[in-house]
Amino acid sequence: MTALLELRNFCLTLETPDGPLDVLRDIDFSINKGEIVGVVGESGAGKSTLANAILMLLPPRAVARGSMLFNGRDLHALSPREQRALRGNGIAAVFQDPFTAFNPVIPIGKQLVEFQHWRRDLDEETRWRKAHDMLSRVGLTDPGTRMWQYPRQLSGGVRQRVGIAAALLTDPMLLIADEPTTALDATTEAQIIELLREVRLMVDGAIVFVTHDLGLVSSFCDRVAVMYAGELLEVAPVDSGFSALRHPYSQALLACDPSQMSPGDRHFPTIAGQVPDLRAPRKGCVFAPRCGMSDDDCRHQTPPLRQVAANGLIRCAKVAA
DSSP, rough: OEEEEEEEEEEEEEEEEEEEEEEEEEEOOOOOOTTTEEOSTTTTSSHHHHHHTTOOOOOOEEEEEEOOOOOOEGGGGHHHHHHHHTTTTTTTOOOOOOTTSSTTTTTTHHHHHHHTTTTTTTTTTHHHHHHHHHHTTTTTTTTHTTTTOOOGGGGGHHHHHHHHHHHHHHHHHHEEESSSTTTTTTHHHHHHHHHHHHHHHTTEEEEEEEOOOOOHHHHHEEEEEEEEEEEEEEEEOOOOTTTTSHHHHHHHHHHHHHHOOOOOOOEEEEEEEEOOOOOOOOOSOTTTTGGTTTHHHHHHOOOOOOEETOOOOOOOOOOOO
């Protein structure tokens, strides 16, 4: 498979009044054309920060190191103008909050037409027709009426479908879906996931799917990337039981999946301890304080991200190759 996005020792530091804050450290893996990669981890693991870094949506105080190559171009070496030209054209996103994704005082149709502003070869009438047709493709009935509605007139599920339509109108090579079902009820969530499966056939590239839900990853993704405290701890192919996941943190996440609970269980399983404070100096394995397999070497020596099996990466000294 052809690598569409390659991250090579990518690090991201935020300059704060209290000193530099390392929010991403040594992210090193690739996303191949034609696949869906799920990014999982606890809240604060760095999942959305990574998504924003790929989208080049970072605050001025952010300092990126290493490289992030999209089709061979280093995204963070581009000028702001080149980044804007690529964002929405080559890379598009569906965000988690459909309630704030659109301008509340402009009809949906006009916003979808504006999302195609970079298509200089299309007149406004053609862009309007493409927007109308895309609303139909994402499963909305009566798209002619929808085009003239305002965001406040749409339910959360409909707004998220419109958000997906907006992203697809840009013909992206890479689609970032950052927890697109978080704000939705269970029934609507199932509908949006089914739509995203269909979207896979519409995207001539790859999809990065950021989520807390391992069940969604198992049914939707080809590979899973496990993040913790701003570090990538494991990348593995997805199968029905996540048998390829071997890192102690990955195993702990699987043990906390509510779908694995027995009917008589009265307490949700948890991972003992707390996610580390990113302001504190880091030494050794970042997961060592919460890991039942850790020893003195783990607490003092930082393990490298190394390859295991044919298509996996792991950052753990206790797991054999």
